[in-house]
Amino acid sequence: MKNLKTVLIPVAVLVFGVGSAFATIKAKTDKKAEIAYYFDASAPNEKCIVVGEVDCNPTSGPICTELVGGSPRVMQQFLSDTECGVTLHRN
Incomplete structure (x- = not known):
């Protein structure tokens, strides 16, 4: 039983650490x-x-909106100089 604990505790710590890193x-x-x-x-x-x-x-x-020059504007991705693309959303 003592040998089992000495093996399981480090393995559990290792698994927890790897999982936290990925998260x-x-x-x-x-x-x-x-x-x-x-x-x-x-x-x-x-x-x-x-x-x-x-x-x-x-x-x-x-x-996603931002104030630009005192007016709220809908934020978008760039498509070209004459048109914007996809509307952005708040995280």
């Missing part, structure tokens, strides 16, 4: 900042205007 890596990769843009139809040439990094993602959650 930490997964959490860090899930929360990735996106470079956000907003569409400005009144802009003369480039209508997809860069805002910068935001804590948003392209898949799920409430729609």
Whole structure:
């Protein structure tokens, strides 16, 4: 019984440590900042205007908005100078 405990405890600690490491890596990769843009139809040439990094993602959650010049703007991914792409969502 004593030999069993001396083997199981280090194995349990090792398994717990490896599992924690993978969970930490997964959490860090899930929360990735996106470079956000907003569409400005009144802009003369480039209508997809860069805002910068935001804590948003392209898949799920409430729609990501930021104040730009005092007005709330929907954040999107860049597609081209004349149009933005996918709407971003809050993490």
